[in-house]
Amino acid sequence: MIFSSVMGLLLGIFLTFISFLCLFGFSPDLAQMISPMVFAVLKDVGGPVAAGFGGAIAGAFCSYVFQQRNEKVKEDKSDISAMHKTFVRLSVQLNDFFSAKELNIYPHLTSRFRFIDIPKIPTSPSIIDQVDPRIIDIAVSLKNGEAIEVIYLAEARYKACFETFNRRNSQMDEFRAALKSAGLEHGGIEEIYQAVGQGQLIELHIMTEQMIEILDGAIRTLSEAMELTADMMDKKFKGAGGARLKVDLKEEHQHLTKAVLPYFNVDTLKAYLEKF
The missing domain is CATH 1.20.1710 (IpaD-like)
Structure with a gap:
């Protein structure tokens, strides 16, 4: 139960971050609200890191769900x-x-x-x-x-x-x-x-x-x-x-x-x- 809650929280943070990057990337008006340098760092560094981190979270969560299902079957x-x-x-x-x-x-x-x-x-x-x-x-x-x-x-x-x-x-x-x-x-x-x-x-x-x-x-x-x-x-x-x-x-x-x-x-x- 605790594991599922933590995984859900991390996935929520990751999806929120990616959503903001997409929003700023396709909306120049919103992108002007933050520094171009900060935006570049977020896009070029934060994006790949978040994507990798999100993939790891998703993999761990899927592994957990699969393990729970196997244990339930056993x-x-x-x-x-x-x-x-x-x-x-x-x-x-x-x-x-x-x-x-x-x-x-x-x-x-x-x-x-x-x-x-x-x-x-x-x-x-x-x-x-x-x-x-x-x-x-x-x-x-x-x-x-x-x-x-x-x-x-x-x-x-x-x-x-x-x-x-x-x-x-x-x-x-x-x-x-x-x-x-x-x-x-x-x-x-x-x-x-x-x-x-x-x-x-x-x-x-x-x-x-x-x-x-x-x-x-x-x-x-x-x-x-x-x-x-x-x-x-x-x-x-x-x-x-x-x-x-x-x-x-x-x-x-x-x-x-x-x-x-x-x-x-x-x-x-x-x-x-x-x-x-």
């Missing part, structure tokens, strides 16, 4: 790259949970004893690095604090889900070990209850329902973060003809729909088990 490319990477990152994370829901949870979601039937879920996340911090600068430039909050919340919930998967998997290992030690590989709920007791079944029920709730929350937050990232791309490069980020997630998508409530809650499960 910055825009960097911003586009950051938003694309963030969008793809969120999409991969969302697909991790879609797969977990599709393969591990949905087949058993309506089961009376889904806390037993839902198998262990893989605990290896596809994304382990940190989100590109440049996305914060982009959101700040657009005065979109909500995007920062939601994207980082999605990151936190992504990690929390895998921690929850790991805890439930550990409980499932303990549950199966207890069944094995009792010599029971398969059986009905009464046989399982006799083998492991009420406490372990209640704990497994609570952990399973917490896992499903945390998973649903993470899916909703990730989908919202994707939409906000796409909106930032549209707002920042609106009318520039750049590539757009496409979010094709329907509200009625089965993976975005909150899981149905379990057949048992803690109290009704306890009451049911106490019959045996």
